[in-house]
Structure formats: C-alpha cells, structure tokens
Amino acid sequence: MTTPKHLLLYWALCAALPAFAAPQRDVQTIALDARTPGTRFDGIGVVDGGGATSVLLKDYPEPQRSQILDLMYKLKFGASVSALIVEIPGDGNSTQGSMPSHRHTRADVNYGRGYTWWVLREAKRRNPALTLDAAAWSAPGWIGDSGGSHDFFSPDGADYYVSWLKGLRDVYGLELDAIGSRNERGVSYDFAKTLRARLDAGGFAKVKLHSFDNWPDDSKFDFVKDLPKDADLRKSIDIISAHVNAPESIVPTWVREAAAAMDKPIWNTEQHVYVAGFDGALGIVQAFNRNWIDSGVTKIVDWYGIAGLYTLEPYSGVKEAAIRANWPWSGHYEINPQLWAYAHYGQFTAAGWTYLPHGSGSLAAGGSYVALKSPGRDYSVIVETRHASTPQTLRVAVGAGLAKGDVAVWRSDAHAQFVHVADLHPKGGAVALTVDPDAIYSLTTTRGQQKGSFANVAPQQAFPFPYRETFERYGDGRAWGYLPRYFADIEGAFELAPCPEGGHTCLHQSVPVRPHSWAPDWKPYTILGDDGWTDYEVSADVRMRPDEAAAVMGRINDVGSGYGAIPKGYYLELDGKGDVRLVVVRGKVDKKALVGDAEQHALIKAANDAAEGGEKVLARAALGPAADGWHTLKLRFSGTSLRGYVDGKPVVEATDALYGKGMAGLLAGPAQSGLSMPYYRDVVVNRVDGALPPPTAPLPGQAPMYSRPR
Secondary structure (H helix, E strand, O other): OOOOHHHHHHHHHHHHOOHHHOOOOOEEEEEEOOOOOOOEOOEEEEEEOOOOOOOOHHHOOOOHHHHHHHHHHOOOOOOOOOEEEEEEOOOOOOOOOOOOOOOOOOOOOOOOOOOHHHHHHHHHHHOOOOEEEEEEOOEOOOOOOOOOOOOOOOHHHHHHHHHHHHHHHHHHOOOOOEEEOOOOOOOOHHHHHHHHHHHHHOOOOOOEEEEEOOOOOOOOOHHHHHOOOOHHHHHHOOEEEEOOOOOOOOOOHHHHHHHHHHOOOEEEEEEOOOOOHHHHHHHHHHHHHHHHHHHOEEEEEEOOOEEOOOOOOOOOOOOOOOEEEEEOOOOEEEEOOHHHHHHHHHOOOOOOOEEOOOOOEEOOOOOEEEEEEOOOOOEEEEEEOOOOOOOEEEEEEEOOOOOOOOEEEEEEOOOOOOEEEEEEOOEOOEEEEEEOOOOEEEEEOOOOOOOOOOOOOOOOOOOOOOEEEOOOOOOOHHHHOOOOOOOEEEEOOEEEEEOOOOOOEEEEEOOOOOOEOOOOOOOOEEEEOOOOOOOEEEEEEEEOOOOOEEEEEEEEEEOOOOOOOOOEEEEEEEEOOOEEEEEEEEOOOOHHHOOOOHHHHHHOOOEOOOOOOOEEEEEEEEOOOOOOOOEEEEEEEEOOEEEEEEOOEEEEEEEOOOOOOOEEEEEEOEEOOEEOOOEEEEEEEEOOOOOOOOOOOOOOOOOOOOOOOO
C-alpha cells in the first residue's frame, strides 16, 4: 500500500522539526540511556493449543499452508513473534477441541501422533531464535491411577512430561526453553519439586520451569509467599507465571518485590484480547506495553495465533487470532489486523533484548510506550495511543550506549497497517514526532522489516458436498500424524489405524478411559463439514465391541461454550447389544453448576431429559447382538423429519424441529471399562436419496506433515 503524499510530507516536516519546535502542543520527552543495565526481555508471542486451535491448518494445500506459517513465524516478514507456547496434547477437550496424546495408556508411546510436533518444527525453522514453551491442559486418564488420588500432579505426570520432551528432542531435534506445571489447574508444591528433579535426571536441566499458570486474581500468586520459606520449591521454580489480563489485571507490587528479591522473572503465560478489527490490534500492543509498565512482566503470549478450526467453534478467530485459516478445502485464509500488532513488536525486538530503564511509561493524553535495546547498540520504541484524546508530540532523547543513526518509523491505524512512514534524522541527540490517537508506532534503528504478503489468495468456497472419506488414500498414517483431513476432534482422539480384519485403513477412537480434561467432558466425538447444511444424509460403517457404542451425528450447530463440549444436534447410535437410539442433544451446561462429581452427572444427562444440557431420546429400536461385525449407520434429515437406518433398513424415525441445519460428525459412547473405542470406515455426507459419490479427492498440494517415517 502506498503512503499518501500529504502524509509523507507531514512526516518529513515532523522529522525536520527540532524538539522545541513541535507543532503547538506540549512535548513529552522519552529519555533513553543504556548505561544502567536493563531487565531481560523474554519475548512476545502466541499460544498454539488450548484446544486444537490449528487442527485445520495441517489440511491446507501448499503453498498456502507455508504462507500462513510464514506470516506468523518468519523473521521480519509478518507477525514474526519471538515466543511460542504449545499445548502438550492430552486426549481431552481443552476449549476448542482435543488433540491426541503421545501416550494414550501407560505402556503406549507414539511420537508420530498429531500436528503439534510439526507446528513446533515449522515455527522454529522460520525463526531459529524463537523460544519454545509448553504445558498440559488435558492429559491421559492413566496418569496418577496407581497412586489412589488419580491426580495429574503426581510422579506419573512428571514422567509423562519428560517422555514428551524426549520425543521432541530425539525425533524432531527440538528442545524447549521452558515448561509449565499445568495450565489453569491449581497448585502443587510437591509436583513442582518432582518435575524439576525428573527434568534434571532426564537430561533437561536447561528447561526452565514456570509455575503455576493460574488466572483468578485473588489467589493466583499466593504460592509466591511460600517461595522464600521453602528452599527446594524456590530452587525448582525458575519463573513466576500466571495469566494476567492486562490492562485490567496487574501483578501486585508485593509479588514484583518478591520476584526481584529472588531474581526470578514474571511471565504472563496467557493474555486475552477478544476484540475484533483494528481496535483488537491496538489492544494487543496496549496489553504488551502495560504488562511491562504495570506488572514487570517480561514475557507475554496471547491466546491464540492461527485460527485453523471450524467457524462453528466458540472462539473461531474473528476476535482472537492473527490469521484465520478456517477454510482449507478452498485454500482461502484471511489476515486480521491483529497480525500487524504482533509485528510492531516482533519485527523490531527479539527475546534476549533488554528493557531500557526509564524508557517506558504512559502518555499524557492516553497511550503508552516501551523501549528495548538489542545486545548491541540498536533500540526500538513501541508506542500505542489507544483511546487517546488528542495527537501528542514525543521527543526521543538518545543517550549513551545507543545507536545515533536515523530512526525508522512504522505506523498502523484503522486505515493502513504496518507502513514505513518516515526516517527521522536526529538533531541535538533527539528525534521528534507527533502520534495520532488510536494508532501504533514502532521507532527503530534496526532495518530489514517488511510487510509480508502473498498475491492471489484463493477465494473462500463451501465445504465439498457430497463428501466421502474412505480413509484408504493416506498410505502410512504416520506421515499425516494419524489424522485425516477435515475431521476436528472435540473430545477423544479419532485416528487413522488398520481395520480390525487388516488390509484396510479405518478411523479409530483411540482413548480408552476418561482423560484429565481441562474442561468438563461429555463423550468422544469429531466433526466435519458445513454448519449451513440442512437436508442431507450422513452415514458410516461402524464396528464395536459388546460393551461399546458408536454413532453418526448431524445438524451439529454448537460444540459447547469453550468450557464444556456438549454439542447441539442429533445422533443415531448403535451399541454392541443391538440397541438403536435416535437422540437430540440440547447443548451446553452452565459451568457455575458444575461441582465435583456432580460435574459428570450434569454433563451426561439421563435419557429423555429435555432441559438444556440433556439428551432426549426421540426413538428406539432393538435389533439383537451387533458387536464384532460391520454395520452401516445412516441418519437422514428432511425438513423436520428424521430417519435412522441400520444396514440399509429404516429402524427409527421421529419428527423434531429443534435444529434445522448443522455439521456432521462421529461419536463414541461410554463403555463399561471406560470409553468406547469403535472403528469407522466409509464416511459419507450426501444428498437425500443421492447416489453414492466417489471418494472426495485431495486437493493438489495437500501434503503430509512428516516426510519420513519415525
């Protein structure tokens, strides 16, 4: 985008003005001096996870998949973030969905599952200086099952972390810089000590431990009071961390003083700015600045970066993400203004820089500024003027230990983001400029920045219909992380696996027992398709054991609030005894009502409960034993008429007008021994009474994530 001539002239005039000649307004001086050592800057960045936030990113064709990754992680190109924290996949719902663990059971270890390894590798390849961090939201249910308490905060949990780190290092050649105890799930001093000991013994002594990553303002820092009194705990926890939602939330002064006395940094391991459009971009920079100014926080990561998930999901990326990658079947993606908010930090700083003493503060008419220095003499000043009442003139006085050359100015506002608008020439050791309300500025002596972009982004298209997936075209499932295209697991893990009789590939629900979920669980299910579908048929071949159940789902128009994942929609279920149920599910449960064991009782409501959060059985049938053989389930929607078929024969029907449209899906029910683990093949979404379509072909350029078997 070219800069208007009048704007260029304006900036040139401002650059030429001596500080005392600023145009008819008070001048605010920012004095920069590098003689006093500053506090280390540990980076700004994003979270990938907190519930399968980029599950559809892997399904994009090339070159679009690489373009999206470039825009997020490539140095001096797009957001260019300097820090990334990922969720260690754990089989349970953790806001946006679930991701498959590398250890479904105690004896099971598979470092090929999922896409998180791939995200870490691709991000690090684009920026070798990127800092890597991780924590568990959910985790497999076997953790802690031998100790009686069934608690994640157990030696099992520590060993689980170490085993994941070994896979990351030995298979993918990556090591974390830091790891968290667990995301938003309490405090355990014993666990922090055990984890530190297991990390050291496992060859991960350099991996720093941050704790405890909680969010309630009234209690999240209580553990800091005990650090001075407990030498082992103090030695175990390297970084004091919490979720600090600046500017509304701040770190108390006593915590800052205690951290400084113990020489421990403070990190914000999850910041939220849920605001759409450019005001959201302003909010991100405001939050980054205020985290340091008000709280002394040296690392800030936002939830979340790339929205590679269905738009049906509760936080689909309109307000939360830098890039919307919701449409892999078309190759279309969209850049939110938030991307350039990250760029105003990411392209002008790096982890390992230092905050300049006295170089940060508030602007008189609204806004803030933060100054950082490279290990050399370069410096950058990041300014935001969100909700400022009037233009303001700033004088940046450059003191000892800093570069004396020209200062480049990059600017973003609601009309144009990330524009190089001027090069200011210091006069009398200072530069001056006027900053407008509701804008972002980066002033820097560094060079090489660019507003990265790609031409001819594909237009948005609807999900392919009719759709058929036989799971036969993937070859070695490891190359794909065992995950088929376009399926988004909301709970459990639906993975490519050999069919029970061999010779073919199936989809298999692979989680045997309820996990330690971050959010309340319902039943394992996965979704795909278009939430605008109305009249259609969804079918699949299913196979289950005697105590298990499998179902096809349709007209799914909600997958929960983000804390709890009960859908709104219908399903047709067959169990091993041959019982058939046609069920309507009525959606989310009020989380305020979920306490202790009542949580699961509230989530798995009794049949015929018509209240929200419950299931109402619309029709039943009994067919006789159905276990250990293949059966075809088909659920047909035509207006308010619903009909269920088993092996081509109509067996149940009902009339229900509650939901008129929505996505398709697959479901696995509870089992006597834990969770059902059925197999599925030949999933079809078709027109009512339509002829069987051919398998939906992959797009040109849809490539596996992993090129070599592991």
